[in-house]
Each structure stands twice: as structure tokens, then as C-alpha cells.
Amino acid sequence: MSTRAATPSDLDAIMALEHASFPTDAWSPAMMREELASPHGWYVVVEEAGRLLGYAGLRAVRGAKDADIQTITIAETARGRGRGRALLTELLEEAARRGVHDVFLEVRADNPVAQSLYASEGFAEVGRRPRYYQPDDVDAIVMQLDLRGWAARRTPDDAETTGKGWC
Numbered sequence: 001m002s003t004r005a006a007t008p009s010d011l012d013a014i015m016a017l018e019h020a021s022f023p024t025d026a027w028s029p030a031m032m033r034e035e036l037a038s039p040h041g042w043y044v045v046v047e048e049a050g051r052l053l054g055y056a057g058l059r060a061v062r063g064a065k066d067a068d069i070q071t072i073t074i075a076e077t078a079r080g081r082g083r084g085r086a087l088l089t090e091l092l093e094e095a096a097r098r099g100v101h102d103v104f105l106e107v108r109a110d111n112p113v114a115q116s117l118y119a120s121e122g123f124a125e126v127g128r129r130p131r132y133y134q135p136d137d138v139d140a141i142v143m144q145l146d147l148r149g150w151a152a153r154r155t156p157d158d159a160e161t162t163g164k165g166w167c
């Protein structure tokens with residue numbers, strides 16, 4: 001498994017995965033292109049044998065103490081083997097490098113797999129947005145992570161695995 005920063009040339013492969021993973025509320029190519037190009041964003045992809053198997057994005061406005069996990073997706077056939085956690089870790093490391101204190105995200109109330117991933121990294125529910133996801137009429141659960149606590153909980157082995165240190 002290898003992860004790297006996304007580039008604008010990943011757009012087509014990202015959009016193919018976006019439609020497969022979010023059939024009812026996929027982002028448009030224009031929106032995704034803007035995300036990939038934004039200086040406030042940080043998008044990473046995971047690939048194997050030249051095939052893009054997943055992507056994830058952070059929005060962390062320079063100088064701000066809050067950041068948001070924008071999206072995270074692994075191809076259906078590649079799920080359950082640590083790739084989602086690897087991408088989420090990359091985003092949280094970038095948020096830490098940018099001096100963020102709190103990371104927020106919204107997750108569908110009917111998505112226990114993603115909720116479990118987030119909870120296992122220390123995200124906690126802080127609110128609900130009723131019927132946020134349309135047209136499916138599904139609530140959003142708002143979750144928050146204290147990033148400095150997350151960094152402090154990491155073992156030296158974790159940091160070695162990702163090849164990055166903490167400042």
C-alpha cells in the first residue's frame with residue numbers, strides 16, 4: 001500500500017470512486033477539482049499497482065485552529081484492510097503540522113463502519129444535524145477530535161510506521 005498527495009490529474013479516478021461510493025450524493029467534478037486545487041485543502045490517495053484505491057481530504061484554513069475531514073473513501077473491494085485508517089492518519093498528521101487543535105467531521109447516522117473508524121481514533125459525537133443528507137433524509141452526526149490529545153496518545157511506533165515525526 002502506498003499513499004501520496006493527490007494531484008489534479010487524479011480527478012477522473014477520484015470521481016469514478018466518488019460515484020461508486022456515494023451514489024445519491026456524489027460531489028460534482030467541478031467541486032472536486034476546486035477541492036484538489038485549494039491551498040486550504042490537503043487530499044491524499046492510496047494506490048496499488050498503479051490503481052487508485054481510495055482518497056481522503058482535509059480542509060484546514062491556514063492559521064485556523066479548527067479543521068474538517070471533508071471526505072474519505074476506499075474502493076469497495078479494498079475495504080477492511082487498514083487503508084481507510086492510513087488515509088485518515090495522513091489527514092490528521094497534516095492538520096497537526098498546520099497547528100490545528102480540533103478536527104470536525106459529519107458522518108451519516110446510517111454508516112456504522114465510518115463511525116467506528118472515527119471513534120477508534122478518538123472522535124466523539126458533539127451534535128446531530130437532522131435530515132442533513134438529502135435526498136436520503138438521513139441525519140448527520142457531528143464528531144470532534146482533540147488533535148493534541150490524539151497526537152499525545154500515539155506511540156513512537158505509530159509515528160515510525162508513517163515515517164513522520166511530530167513538531
Ligand SMILES: CC(C)(COP(=O)(O)OP(=O)(O)OC[C@H]1O[C@@H](n2cnc3c(N)ncnc32)[C@H](O)[C@@H]1OP(=O)(O)O)[C@@H](O)C(=O)NCCC(=O)NCCS
Nearest residue numbers: 021072073074079080081082083084085107113114116117
Ligand atoms: C469508511 C471507510 C473509509 C473505512 O475504510 P477501510 O479501509 O474499510 O477501513 P480500515 O480497514 O482502515 O478499518 C478501520 C476501522 O474501521 C472500522 N471498520 C472497518 N470495516 C468495518 C466493518 N466491516 N464493520 C465495522 N467496522 C469496520 C473498524 O473500526 C476498523 O478498525 P479495526 O480494523 O481496528 O477494527 C470505508 O469503509 C469506505 O470507503 N466506506 C464507504 C465510503 C464512506 O462511508 N466514507 C465515509 C464517509 S463519512
